[in-house]
Amino acid sequence: MYERKIPVAIDCGLHLTREVLNGKWKPALLNAISMDIKRPSEMLRLFPDASRRVLNVQLKELEEHGMIEKKVYPQLPPKVEYSLTMIGWSLMPVIDAMNQWGDANRQFLETVIKQNPSVGQTSKSACLNLSQRAIQRKIG
Amino acid sequence: MYERKIPVAIDCGLHLTREVLNGKWKPALLNAISMDIKRPSEMLRLFPDASRRVLNVQLKELEEHGMIEKKVYPQLPPKVEYSLTMIGWSLMPVIDAMNQWGDANRQFLETVIKQNPSVGQTSKSACLNLSQRAIQRKIG
DNA sequence: GACACAGGGGATAAATTTATCCCCTGGTTA
DNA sequence: TAACCAGGGGATAAATTTATCCCCTGTGTC
Numbered sequence: 001m002y003e004r005k006i007p008v009a010i011d012c013g014l015h016l017t018r019e020v021l022n023g024k025w026k027p028a029l030l031n032a033i034s035m036d037i038k039r040p041s042e043m044l045r046l047f048p049d050a051s052r053r054v055l056n057v058q059l060k061e062l063e064e065h066g067m068i069e070k071k072v073y074p075q076l077p078p079k080v081e082y083s084l085t086m087i088g089w090s091l092m093p094v095i096d097a098m099n100q101w102g103d104a105n106r107q108f109l110e111t112v113i114k115q116n117p118s119v120g121q122t123s124k125s126a127c128l129n130l131s132q133r134a135i136q137r138k139i140g
Numbered sequence: 141m142y143e144r145k146i147p148v149a150i151d152c153g154l155h156l157t158r159e160v161l162n163g164k165w166k167p168a169l170l171n172a173i174s175m176d177i178k179r180p181s182e183m184l185r186l187f188p189d190a191s192r193r194v195l196n197v198q199l200k201e202l203e204e205h206g207m208i209e210k211k212v213y214p215q216l217p218p219k220v221e222y223s224l225t226m227i228g229w230s231l232m233p234v235i236d237a238m239n240q241w242g243d244a245n246r247q248f249l250e251t252v253i254k255q256n257p258s259v260g261q262t263s264k265s266a267c268l269n270l271s272q273r274a275i276q277r278k279i280g
Numbered sequence: 281g282a283c284a285c286a287g288g289g290g291a292t293a294a295a296t297t298t299a300t301c302c303c304c305t306g307g308t309t310a
Numbered sequence: 311t312a313a314c315c316a317g318g319g320g321a322t323a324a325a326t327t328t329a330t331c332c333c334c335t336g337t338g339t340c
Contacts, residue, residue: 120144
C-alpha cells in the first residue's frame with residue numbers, strides 16, 4: 001500500500017471533510033449508495049467512466065473512514081452490499097448541498113470549466129441515469 | 141501551463157462542484173475570503189503550511205472559475221484584494237456544511253484518519269486561528 | 281473447452297497536484 | 311549596501327491519485 005510522506009492536514013473541519021471526500025468518485029459513490037445502489041456491479045454500470053479497480057479502492061477508503069459498511073454474502077457467485085453507516089448518513093446533507101449547487105449552476109459552471117485552456121475535453125456519461133431515475137432515498 | 145489529457149467529468153452536480161473545489165486549499169481560501177481575509181499576505185499568514193506559490197495558483201483557479209474576483213491596486217508596494225463573486229457567495233452554504241460536519245465529527249474523523257496505516261503524520265497548524273477569531277462574516 | 285458473472289487485488293504506468301527553488305519590481309528602513 | 315515588504319510567476323522535482331493490465335475463485339451456459 002502507498003504510504004503518505006506529507007502530513008495530512010486535520011486542522012479545521014474543512015480539511016477533515018476534504019480528506020474523507022477526496023477521491024474522484026467518492027461523493028458520487030456515497031450518493032449512489034444512499035439511493036440504494038448497493039452492489040459493486042450496479043455501481044460499475046452506473047459509472048461507466050470509472051474503472052472497476054478505482055471504484056474498489058475508493059469504496060475501501062470510504063469503508064476505512066467509517067462512512068460505509070460492507071456486507072459480504074458467502075455465496076457463489078459472490079454477493080456484496082454496501083450501506084451507509086450512521087456517520088455516513090450524516091454526510092448526506094453535505095453531498096446533497098454539493099450536488100444541488102452544481103446542478104443549479106450547471107450552465108455557468110460548464111462554461112467556465114470548458115473556457116479554461118487547460119481543459120481538453122469533458123465527459124458526461126455517468127450519474128445522469130441516477131438523477132433521471134429519481135429514486136427516492138430510503139430513510140433509515 | 142499544464143494541459144489536461146483526460147476529459148473532465150461534468151455529468152452531475154457533484155462532479156461540477158468537485159471540479160471547482162478541487163485543490164487542497166480552495167475550500168479554506170473561500171472560507172477565509174468570506175471572513176474578510178482578502179489579501180494574499182494575510183492568507184499566507186493564516187495558512188503557514190501552504191506555500192506562497194500554491195496559494196497563488198489556487199487563487200487563480202478560483203478566479204478563472206468565477207468564484208472570486210481580484211482587485212489590483214496600482215500602488216507600491218502592490219496591494220491586492222480578493223472578494224467573493226455572487227456565485228462564490230452562493231457556494232458558502234456548501235463550504236459551511238463541510239466545515240460544520242468536519243468540526244462536529246472531529247474526534248471520530250481524527251481517529252479513523254490516523255488509524256489508517258498509509259497516513260504518516262497529521263498537521264494542525266492552520267485554520268484554527270480563523271475559527272478562534274470567530275470573525276463575523278460580512279453580509280453583502 | 282470458452283466465455284460470462286460477481287468480486288478481489290497486485291504491479292506498474294500515466295496523469296495530476298503539491299512542494300521547492302529561484303528570479304523580478306521598486307520603495308522603505310536598518 | 312543589505313534586507314524586507316507585498317506580489318507575480320517559471321522550472322522542475324516529488325508526491326499523490328487514476329488508469330491499465332492481468333491474474334484468480336467457482337458455477338453456469340453455449
